[in-house]
Amino acid sequence: MSTASILHADLDAFYASVEQRDDPALRGRPVIVGGGVVLAASYEAKAKGIYTTMNGRDARRVCPEAAVVQPRMEAYSKASKAVYEIFNDTAPVVEGISIDEAFLDVAGMEHIGGTPPEIAARLRSRVLAEAGLPISVGVARTKFLAKVASGASKPDGLLVVEPDREAEFLHPLPIEALWGVGKVTTAKLNGMGIRTVGDVARTSRVRLAGVIGESAAAHLLDLANGRDPRPVSPRERRKSIGAQSAFPRGSRDRSEVDSLAAALVDRTARRLRAAERACRTVSIGLRFGDFSRASRARTLAFPTDQTETILAAVRELFDASREEIAEKDLTLIGISLGNLEAADTVQMELPLSENDRLVENSALDQAVDDVRARFGEGVIKRASMIDADQGVPVPTLPD
DNA sequence: TCTGGGGTCCTAGGACCC
DNA sequence: TCTGGGGTCCTAGGACCC
16 A cells, blocks of 8 residues: 655653763763653663663662763753754654654655655654654554564664565564553463464454453554554644642541642643643542552532632542541552643632622622633633532632 | 653443433 | 433543653
8 A cells, every 4th residue: 555654753861861961971881861660771771671650669789880860851851852953854754752752744745855765864864863763664655564573673773674574574463562462461362372462363353352342452453464554643622731740658547638639639630721721520549558459539610720620629539538438558649630621711619608699790890890800801701609518619600 | 661741532321302 | 210322521540652
């Protein structure tokens, strides 16, 4: 059908590479980013058995000669922006996947940029020359194949999968190479005697579906047979914003939980407002000492970007979880804001006295006047009120 | 490998509506 | 009086990804 014109570009050991770039003393040495847990390891460290998410103490025991550096998120974010500028300069369509990884579609660029492999080679040398970072690139007909190719080319590699050699490349790989196959699905498929991508391709959909469900079966069969119609397209807007934090081990009382929750709400609400978005669903996530998890969610009648409103919802959710928290050893809490909308409709909480409740409309008018006096005429387009008895604060709808 | 912090997507059941 | 099917929204949990 078509030619291999999708690039998957993936920076190598990204955080560690930025550290080695910025500090010549680290070059050629095993480098671990992150103290408590390994966030990234240089290839020299990986060669000694260090891997991402590894416990920091174990890492230092396995590789005592490694340099351990604290993460510098701002530096990584800046480096990522510089690399993305090169991506955008290389291809008309760029789909960012994460801070260190993107798809580029270079179809139809032969006359201006050369063939896809030529474009990929030039991209690699530009990222090295201009951003000072090694990057691996896979080139193939589909996103999935390009992604697998970049992984196989690492570190600092380039791999082109020609359309007539796709099965030869893909089928010998272990099933974990398929998108959506993790520990659980691997165990299930291994139980059926399926170990490689080729094994999946040769299994009937009905047989697969019996073990992993209809939709996962169809998805895996597509990937294993080189079918992946998803186009490279710029990412949609983010669907949720969240923050989480692990608890130090040991006893904790209610006020500790409260203050950590409040800090997380403050952080996420700030990010929400900075993104000019509002949320309608507020959820909390809990993790316990035995690594079991629980979550609670609450959907508001109106979207909000107000810290106080979000915090009130979060407190309700924690109240609803009180027994669970009392019984088990709480080790992590998370806050997530979902159902995001543009922030042009926002719920605000306004105080209302018992008296006001008897004359709600005039109280609302008064509140609207107050807000306009403080923030200007234009901030409110429409305003309405809902019943506080429903546990939802009084909203206004600023423009 | 005993576990960070950020996310996405899927499933299944219940409430509610027509 | 009893009963159908389709659709949406919400919640909780789980698997997976970087």
